[in-house]
Amino acid sequence: MPRQMILNLNPMPGGFSNGGWRTGERDPLHYSSIAHFAEIAQIAERGKFDGYFLADFASWNSEGVNRPPRFLDPVVVLSYLAAVTSHIGLIATASTSYNTPYNTARRLMSLDHVSNGRFGWNVVVTAGDDAARNFSLDAALPKEERYARAQEFVDVVLDLWASWEPDAIRADAENGVYTDAAKIHPINHKGEHFRVAGPLVISRSPQDHPVLVQAGGSPMGTKLAARYANAVFTVQNNIEISRRYREELRAAVAAEKRAPDTVKLLPGVVTIIGRTQEEAEARAAYLNDRIxxxxxxxxxxxxxxxxxxxxxxxxxxxxxxxxxxxxxxxxxxxxxxxxxxxxxxxxxxxxxxxQSSATHLALTGCAEQVADTLELWFRSGAADGFNIMPAELPKGITDFVDLVVPILQKRGIYKTEYRDTTLRDRYLDS
Structure with a gap:
């Protein structure tokens, strides 16, 4: 099967533009509601999007002064979305800096079961003293220590997820045996940062365990991604630089004795789409004037x-x-x-x-122009797919689904139907 483009939606309340919530087209309170997140998830699913990704924050920041803040816990939001969607992957951010491995492993595996194998974990390492002070610390740990903790954290989570053998559940009602205790094992982890006995209290999911993704392009971030991730979310606006980074990432993955094709590079793309270039530029100016x-x-x-x-x-x-x-x-x-x-x-x-990000790839134009750029990046090896970040919502994702997706499908680089049921299979088969 020909290589297929991966598309995730990475929404901000009202859209990436700070003017998206000020158009007067919706009640401003709507953009921070669960109804807003559900609406755009269902639109993205209509467009056969692979994933729906939510970031998270461990401290208050000024973003919430001039736009609807991202204050809802992404795990809670995505739990709700699991019930109102059927196919789209659901990817939550959870920090290794201010969580514990056991609770994280249980919570995320539970969501993978609830979503029937559609869940993903964006592994982040949290910097900043503001966040540290919310967790009984005076300052954030040094960068090297944060990443060392992150590596041990992920190792423990993976060991916990593997503490149940795939066939540990027997569900034998006739003989009164639901689980085979001989196939559930403690992990007895004793490390520099964590001591965890195990086993986990929940079995493996339909996709074995949640997909791991990582966001960041630093050397330490790349090393973490190469060791664990199935997808990397990145900031790139230059096709040659992105192509080189993808090659570096694939080499790092191979150095970890993993197959390079199992890790997908997904740059962020801010979109403003019109039926003509002039219409898109006028909309961009309109949004910018709102800020x-x-x-x-x-x-x-x-x-x-x-x-x-x-x-x-x-x-x-x-x-x-x-x-x-x-x-x-x-x-x-x-x-x-x-x-x-x-x-x-x-x-x-x-x-x-x-309002159109100067650092993410920003595409303002008609649907053909947007599709041309995405196809060029995809076919040239600069990306395996994209995190779509519409400048305004829900208009931006509706425009992308109605105008751009059919073009990508016609060109044979994007699916016309969901084939795989789990997020892992969807990423690996693309």
Whole structure:
């Protein structure tokens, strides 16, 4: 079967644009409701999307001042979505920094059962002192220690998931034997960060265990992904750089004695789609006009851990690189990648504060143009698929499903029906 493109939806309440929730087309309170998440999940499923990915945060940030915040626990949201969808994969972020392996293993395996093998775990390592102070710490652990903890954390979770043999459940009503105790094993893990006896209290799922994904492009993040992940979410807006990174990732996967084809690279793509280029550009301008410049600069300053005045008022200047603290980058793989792109491309404040991400791949155009770019990246080996991040919701995902998906299907690079029932099979078969 020809290689098929993977598509995930990565939604923000109201859309990626800070102006998406201000169009007047919906009650602003709707964008933080479970009804909003369910609506866009069902639209994405109509478009045969492979996954629905939700990020998470361990501390309050200023995002919630000027737009609907992402305050709902992604595990809770996706549990609800498991009941109102039938096919789309459900991928939740859970940090290895401020959780424990046993509870994480049980919660995520439970969701994999509830969703009938559609669940995925986005493994993240949380930096930032704000988050640490919410978990009885004064500061975040050093980066090396965070990643060492993450590796041990994932190892323990995987051991717990494997503590039940595949045929441990007998369900023999006639003889009164539901589980075969001889096929359920303790793990007796004793490591630097965790001591876990096991076994887990829940059996393997229809896909054996949840799919693991990882987001980040730092050397430590790449090593973590190469060892464990089936998909990597990344920030790329240059096709050659993305192609090189995919080659590096595949080499790292091979070095871990894993088959390179078992790990898929999925860059984020911000989309604004019109029936013509002019219509799309007009919509982009409309969304951008909904965002006051002070809001844009305040958000950027907060993101960089800078006071607002550090950015000045000249939108055509570059970032004040000498003022950006190390803490703004250390441990933040996506932020580090975005800032490297901004420096390499000499992006201005105007570009960085536009609603179409200057660091993610941003596509504003008609459906044919968007499909052309996605196909080029896919066929040239720069990506195995994409995390679609519509600038506004639900309009943006509706436009993508109704206008772009049929083109990709006609070109033979995207499925017309769901074939596989589990998220793992769907990723591996693409």
């Amino acid at each position: 006051p410049i002070d809001v844009r600069l305040n958000s950027l300053a907060h993101w960089l851990l800078l006071p607002r005045e550090a950015l000045g008022t000249d939108l055509d200047q570059e970032l004040p690189w000498h003022l950006i603290p190390a803490d703004a980058v250390d441990g933040h793989d996506h932020r580090a990648t975005m800032l490297k792109t901004a420096r390499d491309q000499r992006l201005t404040l105007r570009q960085l504060t536009s």
